[in-house]
Amino acid sequence: MGEVTALNPVLRVAQALQEPKVVTEKRDAAWKLYESLEVPRLEKTDLRRVTWDVGEFEATGAEVPEDVASYVQGIEHSCALVVDGVVREIRLSDEAQAKGVVLVSIHDACTTHAEVWNRHFGAIVPADDSKWAALNMALFAGGVFVHVPRGAELEHPIEVVYVWTGRPFSACSRSLVVTEPLARLRYAETTFAKGGERFVNSHVLEVFASQASSIQVATADEWRKGGMHFVTRRAKTENDAEVDWVVADTSDGQAVELVESELAGQGSRSFTRVMGLGHGRAHVEITASMRHVGRHTESEISMHGALRDRANVIFRSRTQIEKGAVGAGSEQHDRMIMVDGTARADAIPMLLIDENDVERCGHAASVGKIDPLQVYYLMSRGIPQSTAVQMIIWGYLRDTVEALPSDAMRQIVVSRVERELAR
């Protein structure tokens, strides 16, 4: 198999990062799993043409693109910059330092914070979760470890900026966020993914919310055309914990994304809101998922999508109530509007209920064009049609954008959306 001179992809990454042997062993096992797993058949995304090519990882040589550099410079809260699998910069605010918050690279954390790292790393998104989760575990490079001690409440967010410059190897960033009991954190991931060659990329985020802690996870993604992007973000809650997701996606590439809360602890809650603007020839499949395991757990999913051009966007909201999740309650709302072009939208609500004693479980899904009577109403006050249409779409996406945790993040999402709406 392969040329004699080529290193095994796992060895390339492991050597470049000079990590402990125990981690390389995890990688090896995951790589074997990755190679043995069949390409799954997804209902809405054809994976047959994915090359599954991982290229040859290189830890040096990536330039930080100018737009990214100026974005990162403008961030005032704690942040980290990850470029093509290498952590380039970590800044921890005075506030976070004073409160004992840890923000280090995911690679360093396995020695510096071994106890927490060992407990959670790969426990929330294990290698056998999917072929791309196995790929990530085998080749993960770049990402952070965030730890918030008991009772610490962070006022300002921690933001990680991931950059994929499109170099010829798979990007497999991976981060782990852990809050101890009663802690409070807002964690954000902003991605700049340039178009590039057709490699398969896999990003993983694991979030663990200990008892009565609260985490908001906000993401601003833009997967550009070129690679095949897999994204697996999952949180697990202990008793009375809360995890809220705010997902803003403006991709025009190929992406299969999962945002999931596993409501393990009694009385834990999760609210996921997703805003998507599909444009160009995007093929983006986002599944927002809630798995109710604990008693009296509550969840809500709200997904709003707007589509232009020849985009194909699939929004799936999935609520699973396991046997024993007595008194669980959930709501789902999916709404997608077609702005113009020959876009295709799928809004798929799914309810999988194995428990008889459920508090409430509602869902609503719709796909449609912009309401001509809304446009007429705005125009009847003198607003030109194109402005009216933009206002209506913005109105539709606004709630999610406003829930993002920082001005910088809101601005970047606003500029990404405006760039596409103003065309």
Place this chain on the structure above:
Amino acid sequence: MSKPDFVIRNLHVQVEGKEILKGVDLHIRGGEIHAIMGPNGTGKSTLASAIMGHPHYEVTEGEIWLDGQNVLEMSVDERARAGLFLAMQYPAEVPGVSNANFIRTALNARRGEGNEIPVLQFHRRLVQKMKELSIDPSFAERYLNEGFSGGEKKRNEILQMAMLEPRIAILDEIDSGLDIDALKIVANGVNQLRSDNIGFLIITHYQRLLNYIVPDVVHVMMQGRIVKSGDAKLAEELEAKGYDWLKQELGIEDETVEVEA
């Protein structure tokens, strides 16, 4: 600025292939208040929607002129910028668009690029007008008509009218669903705007509103035409005697042309 001059000649309008208006003539000048009364289904609201350019209404014959400009050649937004305003019976709800942002965008569209109203000045004016219309200040940041009660929507229409200062304002059943206090507030809002710079067309079922906004001319609409015009006394007569005497006088059996409310 010269007085507004609004002329409708022989207007015929179809909805889904059915002729609803069968030749309406009207002439409204600045400073005048015209009321159109009539039973349900006689074409009153069709007239209002057709003037504004609602996409479901097709003008098949006739003319509409505002200050010498051909209204029928204008798009909906151009009509508004030329000075037409329609306070709608069922205004659309637009989630995510705040009332204040909407009104400011509309006002600036009317004023034109380079002549935008300064933000502070806008807010001072908005707050003042909201106070006059007894609208809670929180409504400035509420999403446009979303979750508003019927009465709140009506007051919000009047607020927009007060902010945009149109040359011809059409009020389509602004009184329906209003209790007496809300009715007085709305009427007061209209009366405050009264001047030579604005003409009104008030569409209503009932004479009740006309106790508070005294019209100069009252028209009665039946079968898609104006069948009788008079002064404010005509409205009182209709209130006292109903429409039947008029139908008898005109030899009309079925006054309606449409099934809609």
